[in-house]
Amino acid sequence: MSITITAFERSPDGGKGLARDTRVRWALEEAGLPYEVRLVSHRAMKEPAHLRLQPFGQIPTYEEGDLVLFESGSIVFHIAERHGLFPADANARARAITWMFAAINTVELPILELVTAKFIEGDKPWSAERMPLIADRIRGRLRQLAACLGDAEWLDGAFSAGDLLMVSVLLRLRPSGILDEFPTLAAYVARGEARPAYKRAFAAQLAVNAA
Amino acid sequence: MSITITAFERSPDGGKGLARDTRVRWALEEAGLPYEVRLVSHRAMKEPAHLRLQPFGQIPTYEEGDLVLFESGSIVFHIAERHGLFPADANARARAITWMFAAINTVELPILELVTAKFIEGDKPWSAERMPLIADRIRGRLRQLAACLGDAEWLDGAFSAGDLLMVSVLLRLRPSGILDEFPTLAAYVARGEARPAYKRAFAAQLAVNAA
Numbered sequence: 233m234s235i236t237i238t239a240f241e242r243s244p245d246g247g248k249g250l251a252r253d254t255r256v257r258w259a260l261e262e263a264g265l266p267y268e269v270r271l272v273s274h275r276a277m278k279e280p281a282h283l284r285l286q287p288f289g290q291i292p293t294y295e296e297g298d299l300v301l302f303e304s305g306s307i308v309f310h311i312a313e314r315h316g317l318f319p320a321d322a323n324a325r326a327r328a329i330t331w332m333f334a335a336i337n338t339v340e341l342p343i344l345e346l347v348t349a350k351f352i353e354g355d356k357p358w359s360a361e362r363m364p365l366i367a368d369r370i371r372g373r374l375r376q377l378a379a380c381l382g383d384a385e386w387l388d389g390a391f392s393a394g395d396l397l398m399v400s401v402l403l404r405l406r407p408s409g410i411l412d413e414f415p416t417l418a419a420y421v422a423r424g425e426a427r428p429a430y431k432r433a434f435a436a437q438l439a440v441n442a443a
Numbered sequence: 444m445s446i447t448i449t450a451f452e453r454s455p456d457g458g459k460g461l462a463r464d465t466r467v468r469w470a471l472e473e474a475g476l477p478y479e480v481r482l483v484s485h486r487a488m489k490e491p492a493h494l495r496l497q498p499f500g501q502i503p504t505y506e507e508g509d510l511v512l513f514e515s516g517s518i519v520f521h522i523a524e525r526h527g528l529f530p531a532d533a534n535a536r537a538r539a540i541t542w543m544f545a546a547i548n549t550v551e552l553p554i555l556e557l558v559t560a561k562f563i564e565g566d567k568p569w570s571a572e573r574m575p576l577i578a579d580r581i582r583g584r585l586r587q588l589a590a591c592l593g594d595a596e597w598l599d600g601a602f603s604a605g606d607l608l609m610v611s612v613l614l615r616l617r618p619s620g621i622l623d624e625f626p627t628l629a630a631y632v633a634r635g636e637a638r639p640a641y642k643r644a645f646a647a648q649l650a651v652n653a654a
Binding site: 283287288289290298299300301302303304305306309323326327329330332333334336337338340344345348352353356357358361362365369373376379380 | 494498499500501509510511512513514515516517518520521534537538540541543544545547548549551552555556559563564567568569572573576580584587588590591
């Protein structure tokens with residue numbers, strides 16, 4: 233059954249791979265699944281045809297036969313479950329799922345606050361004074377994550393969908409410089425980026441945005 | 444195999460059911476699973492013994508034999524998967540999981556921004572001016588969610604773990620008054636609260652905090 237995802241016609245990051253279709257492309261590449269991409273403009277994203285697929289007017293979506301999914305975390309989960317991006321052992325699988333939720337909720341939350349502060353409230357008088365507060369909240373989380381990772385290669389044994397999401401979330405921090413304050417996490421992210429599947433996903437989204 | 448979760452010795456909300464152990468208690472009650480609770484003080488939460496279970500120093504955790512999980516979303520998923528809180532149909536199950544991620548990421552995110560603005564940055568000079576901006580971002584999401592729910596009872600057919608998390612996330616909004624601006628969503632949340640399993644979960648956490 234053919235798979236179609238949606239992505240920005242023109243990504244706000246200009247192709248740095250930070251839009252959420254990259255996570256989904258990465259999972260599809262890890263799974264070795266071919267897929268098609270339908271590009272959506274910012275305007276079309278808020279129109280009824282797209283809202284029927286994605287009630288919050290965002291990308292990516294995932295269509296496979298009569299199945300329609302949204303939320304990159306859920307799409308990555310769906311691909312992971314069917315195509316071996318989880319460990320076979322039941323307890324290890326449950327822990328990998330825990331890392332998916334930790335990435336998407338506990339770690340991504342303060343990171344997205346920084347994005348909001350910069351791009352949505354960047355013109356407000358409090359912006360300059362707030363940024364360091366948010367950065368410190370992020371550092372608090374990263375310190376804990378780094379302690380947990382230690383000098384392991386991945387968060388819990390072999391590479392899993394948990395690492396895929398965690399690396400994707402941490403990547404958003406690179407422009408801020410905060411990621412590089414934590415060398416073991418920066419190295420962890422670099423290991424993710426070095427995977428051939430990530431490279432193919434990154435190149436595919438870049439090709440759209442460089443066009 | 445016996446199940447033990449952790450919860451606040453003294454919840455910051457004084458027993459309003461907004462701490463994240465309530466979601467897990469609710470799922471356990473829906474599944475009809477007995478469980479034990481280990482209460483953790485705010486200080487103990489940041490100590491090595493707890494950090495070994497929960498690297499971010501939060502509650503709840505979930506222990507079942509040699510399995511240790513954290514992240515309420517992941518724990519609810521684990522319970523849901525094994526004890527029938529997902530639809531049997533594979534596509535419907537994938538959509539229920541989508542709603543879990545939508546609750547935890549897309550909807551909870553601006554709601555937690557409001558919590559941060561109130562409790563962590565409440566003393567800052569920008570606090571009063573920022574609150575309405577955050578409230579508007581929440582309203583934007585709720586408007587989309589309400590359009591999607593329409594006058595259905597639950598988000599996608601029968602009650603699922605997706606509704607359990609979405610109701611839990613929306614409940615955090617009640618003190619702000621924003622939830623009541625969306626009568627169909629307020630009614631949806633009330634339907635969740637009316638479930639016997641929710642009532643038992645709420646009563647159990649209240650008993651701890653009223654003690």
